[in-house]
Amino acid sequence: MIFNNISEAEKDPILGLTEEFKNDLNSKKVNLSVGVYKDDKGNTPTLPSVTEAEKEILNQNISKTYKPIDGDKEFTEKSIQLVAGEDLFSEINNTSFGLNTPGGTGALRLASDFLFQFSSKSKVWISNPSWPNHKPIFEASGFKVDIYPYFNSESNSIDFESLTSTIKKIPKGDVLVMHGCCHNPTGEDLKAEHWDEVSDIAKSNNLLVICDFAYQGLADGLDDDANGVRKMIRNLDNLIICTSYSKNFGLYSERVGCLIYNSKNESNCAPVLSHMKKTARSNYSNPPAHGSEIVKFILSNNSLRDRWKEDLNNMRDRIKNMRKLLVKELKNKGCSKDFSFIERQKGMFSYTGLSKDQVNALKKNNSIYIVNSGRINIAGLTTANVEYVANAINDVI
Incomplete structure (x- = not known):
């Protein structure tokens, strides 16, 4: 049978890290690998506009055909x-x-x-x-x-x-x-x-x-x-x-x-x-x-569309704020590397330039999970963990 000769496939580089993160017992652990938006409490909430839409859709009893x-x-x-x-x-x-x-x-x-x-x-x-x-x-x-x-x-x-x-x-x-x-x-x-x-x-x-x-x-x-x-x-x-x-x-x-x-x-x-x-x-x-x-x-729906735009604006503003805070914290630590480019970048991700060895050190020493390329999900940062992350990055530079 062909099944007897199949070896395990390589783990997905991002989803594999998520499994490691789940099994990490460090209370300070931070997952900056997976590409999902998180709020300042570290949660991925359902948008208020989406919740409202789902209520209305449920009331319409739309067919599941x-x-x-x-x-x-x-x-x-x-x-x-x-x-x-x-x-x-x-x-x-x-x-x-x-x-x-x-x-x-x-x-x-x-x-x-x-x-x-x-x-x-x-x-x-x-x-x-x-x-x-x-x-x-x-x-x-x-x-x-x-x-x-x-x-x-x-x-x-x-x-x-x-x-x-x-x-x-x-x-x-x-x-x-x-x-x-x-x-x-x-x-x-x-x-x-x-x-x-x-x-x-x-x-x-x-x-x-x-x-x-x-x-x-x-x-x-x-x-x-x-x-x-x-x-x-x-x-x-x-x-x-x-x-x-x-x-x-x-x-x-x-x-x-x-x-x-x-x-x-x-x-x-x-x-x-x-x-x-x-x-x-x-x-x-x-x-x-x-x-x-x-x-x-x-x-x-004009009303819900406007509310969704507000939800979207809030997400975008939080991401931009986290970029500014991370750059500020790294600068305050006297980091030898200039990370000001992070503030200029757009969206959820930043290519930090961290090496694979530095990424591994962050995981081993601080339970901070980043993909090997050095890409971080800015939306995984919060006001509660950004200083911890900045300290850890400064330590491995």
């Missing part, structure tokens, strides 16, 4: 509208569609499986560094994955010159994966003029861009965070956007995502949608419904 393969039409339209904004949405209404997917990961895998059917010789290019799951997702479909430069660890900033010089050489027809905002793991986002140049290169080289857009609203605001994506919608002939509602709605376990396709050629939409639905059918059949009902309900 299957959703269509591509999900609820109103949900996907609201998703496109959120990404594109009111004005642009009216322009692309007939040249775009969406599929409700099991989270952002489901959207990425659906895009990958679909593309491999029609372009199996293409290569997928991801940033260096990137979200650890990007490479396995595309490789699982059969793609070969390569990297383009993104981050300069010496200057703790984007190496835009190397980025552009590399993507200019990417063969026509290859796939370019971009982070829409809150780059994971670095927290360093492209500037407006960067998006213009990358978009122009992608168009002239006939590259297919997949934009992973998992953190809208957590950098600078819903519209500001979408500026780069909207530039690409306007400029590129074809674009795939993979959105997630795990972070900005706090719907992690509900698995709510959306794959959005936009084309300058309206006649592309029907055949592309038909094959994406066929691919989804053989993968997960149809999407989970509860989370998408919540998102749809909130985005369709």
